[in-house]
Amino acid sequence: MKLIKADRFRETCFEEGSAPDMRTVHSWVKDRLVPGVIINGRTYIDLDKWESMVPNDNDNEFNELIARVIGG
Incomplete structure (x- = not known):
């Protein structure tokens, strides 16, 4: 398991300007x-x-x- 901080995840996995905010990422992890x-x-x-x-x-x-993640 390779863990990265949520802010780094946002930078790495999303285009600039399209990353979800930190509260959203936190809730995604919390909700699995x-x-x-x-x-x-x-x-x-x-x-x-x-x-x-x-x-x-x-x-x-x-x-x-x-x-599911974006609520569609």
Whole structure:
């Protein structure tokens, strides 16, 4: 398991200007929509699991995950 801080996750995995705010990332981890842990109130993302969840654009499972995360 490779954990990265939520702010680094936002910088790494989202285009500039499209990253969710920190409270959103925290709630995603808390609700288990994004793999990670909350330690002492700080949010960390399991980057290895996240990357394994993000396949190509044609993957229906990934598209369904995104729809759940953004509330669609």
